Amino acid sequence: MITPLVEMDGDEMTRVLWQMIKDELLEPFIDLKTEYYDLGLKHRNETDDQVTIDSAHATLKHGVAVKCATITPNAARVEEYGLKKMYKSPNGTIRGILNGTVFRTPIIVKGITPCVKNWKEPITIARHAYGDVYQNVEAKLSAGDKAELLITKADGTTEKKLIHDFGKGAGIVQSQHNVNDSITSFARSCFNYALDQKKDLWFGAKDTISKQYDHTFKDIFNEIFEKEYKEKFELAQIEYFYSLIDDIVARIMKSKGGMIWACKNYDGDVMSDMISSAFGSLAMMTSVLVSPSGVYEYEAAHGTVQRHYYNHLKGEETSTNSVATIFAWTGALRKRGQLDDIPQLVKFADKLELATKQTIEEGKMTKDLALITSMTETVTLNSHDFIVAVRKKLETLI
Numbered sequence: 001m002i003t004p005l006v007e008m009d010g011d012e013m014t015r016v017l018w019q020m021i022k023d024e025l026l027e028p029f030i031d032l033k034t035e036y037y038d039l040g041l042k043h044r045n046e047t048d049d050q051v052t053i054d055s056a057h058a059t060l061k062h063g064v065a066v067k068c069a070t071i072t073p074n075a076a077r078v079e080e081y082g083l084k085k086m087y088k089s090p091n092g093t094i095r096g097i098l099n100g101t102v103f104r105t106p107i108i109v110k111g112i113t114p115c116v117k118n119w120k121e122p123i124t125i126a127r128h129a130y131g132d133v134y135q136n137v138e139a140k141l142s143a144g145d146k147a148e149l150l151i152t153k154a155d156g157t158t159e160k161k162l163i164h165d166f167g168k169g170a171g172i173v174q175s176q177h178n179v180n181d182s183i184t185s186f187a188r189s190c191f192n193y194a195l196d197q198k199k200d201l202w203f204g205a206k207d208t209i210s211k212q213y214d215h216t217f218k219d220i221f222n223e224i225f226e227k228e229y230k231e232k233f234e235l236a237q238i239e240y241f242y243s244l245i246d247d248i249v250a251r252i253m254k255s256k257g258g259m260i261w262a263c264k265n266y267d268g269d270v271m272s273d274m275i276s277s278a279f280g281s282l283a284m285m286t287s288v289l290v291s292p293s294g295v296y297e298y299e300a301a302h303g304t305v306q307r308h309y310y311n312h313l314k315g316e317e318t319s320t321n322s323v324a325t326i327f328a329w330t331g332a333l334r335k336r337g338q339l340d341d342i343p344q345l346v347k348f349a350d351k352l353e354l355a356t357k358q359t360i361e362e363g364k365m366t367k368d369l370a371l372i373t374s375m376t377e378t379v380t381l382n383s384h385d386f387i388v389a390v391r392k393k394l395e396t397l398i
């Protein structure tokens, strides 16, 4: 029995690329067995978003999914697609069901040089996606107000702490929370992914200043590492390294890269943008959602490239970069091959990645890369011709 790969189709320009990738790069070469879910906005609307929930449960069942970028509806989209309601972000829904952590990794090719010259290996960012400032409660206070933290214990007793007495003038206050279960899941996902990738794991927080809050992150990571992962890390010859967040930032800048960097929610939000722009382009960034139980969902980090899609609809030529979407497929196929012990599939994934990189390194690329490359002789290809160029390269490797 062959386990199917869960396929989540999506929207706009990436949906167009999705089909081209299947037609040109996958189906001619492998016997592709997928369980197909159409997460295109039209079909999400027809199913009251049930298809998103079903696709996430299928991922839990089968273990590996590949996802195309999807529209997160806003007011304009509700109008454009005549939606019954403003559905939640599919990625948010899937992440909620898988309880996972997102790992984002830049794809490095010669000719697209990172801004930081000593970065030779990709830096993977893992962002904790629960709590902190994203689920905060905040208020503006006037002069004379007083802000206090009131904790009502399970037994009904209370504990009150003064935050600040605004007697002398107006100000602001903010409260944040997190839960140990979520931090624990985050830690396990990070340790598992580090083992999966055979890469060091770095984690930084501000435990010296935040002796209860950030220190709890440090303690939970440490406890889980000592109990469950220390020996496995030694066997895999990788390291878990904790330090203050500022020290981590300083060391990352001077490193040659190659590590997985676990970040608290806000740090991950900010640092992932820094890493993707420093490595070149959002279109060269892959993303994988890993659940603490070891379920994987692969996708590109960018969105549906709406502007290009509208040009495409008008019949204009587009030059949209399909690399991150190709790598979402190769990531998923490789993982499926590893889990099911199909070495040919793992090899195919490796070759498709190599073909994609070599195509660019030979100077054939989409417009976004042509604008930033250090290569002098390049050919700018349209969306379809780039994929065809990768196919030609792949044929020479197989």
Ligand code: NAP
Pocket (backbone or CB within 6 Å): 068, 069, 070, 071, 072, 073, 091, 282, 283, 299, 300, 301, 302, 303, 304, 305, 306, 307, 308, 319, 320, 321, 322, 368
């Ligand atoms: P986007 O699709 O990431 O595109 C923003 C801009 O970045 C594009 O207009 C383009 O710049 C450039 N770009 C991104 N990917 C590219 C690629 N593969 N090749 C070439 N250029 C690329 O973000 P958006 O336009 O803000 O969002 C569009 C839709 O995507 C929204 O409905 C949003 O909800 C959705 N979205 C989905 C996901 C997801 O499913 N994971 C993530 C983010 C956003 P130029 O226009 O300058 O060429």
Ligand code: MG
Pocket (backbone or CB within 6 Å): 268, 269, 270, 272, 273
């Ligand atoms: Mg951000």
